């Protein structure tokens with residue numbers, strides 16, 4: 667560009683080249699105002715180089731002021747427009763990519779589970795951030811749209827949730843979290859009940875008590891009914907059965923005669939879970 671500079675009555679034509687160099691930084695730099703004062707004499711034809719850094723996207727205007735003696739001249743205003751070249755995609759991170767959890771019991775649902783993440787993008791883009799469920803059973807999702815997700819009522823299965831960030835120029839990035847909800851562990855199977863076919867309650871310390879092996883470790887047993895061969899009730903034995911010992915061969919403390927007796931083991935629903943016979947031999 668050239669300027670017409672008047673110095674007193676004489677017109678002096680000067681040629682001034684102005685250069686603007688700029689970088690668009692990926693960060694969030696603030697525009698930097700910049701002015702120069704470049705004194706030059708009547709014969710100065712050096713180019714003026716102006717460097718402005720930190721410009722962000724937007725429209726700018728500039729002009730150059732030339733002072734020569736008492737004379738000040740301005741160039742017209744020129745426009746400088748800075749646009750983005752390539753759109754940087756949002757950057758999305760999640761605090762964990764796998765959640766592996768197990769329900770403690772059939773009645774327990776995973777009631778609250780929190781997932782967290784965050785998203786960033788070019789500072790001048792408007793970013794929308796939300797969680798979506800990509801796959802899996804139903805779940806109640808409470809998304810605060812700031813990267814935090816609270817999940818309720820997860821049932822068993824495998825889920826994939828994704829934190830999705832989209833900028834206002836269509837750039838989309840997602841980060842996934844796999845959530846596994848496992849069934850509660852199976853309860854151990856009840857022990858198999860085996861019982862002595864005969865016992866001898868004669869206080870010789872050998873087989874003096876009738877034992878049902880495994881009965882003390884079997885839940886929900888409420889009673890063992892012992893009857894004689896005529897079907898008459900002899901005893902109703904109830905837990906706890908220490909060392910699996912059930913009966914001492916007496917009825918209310920009175921020793922019962924030798925012979926065959928019959929028993930029924932019942933649980934709390936009054937279901938019969940075992941029956942058999944035992945020989946009392948002194």
Ligand SMILES: [Ca+2]
Nearest residue numbers: 754788791833
């Ligand atoms: Ca962007």
Ligand SMILES: [Ca+2]
Nearest residue numbers: 866868872873
């Ligand atoms: Ca004995």
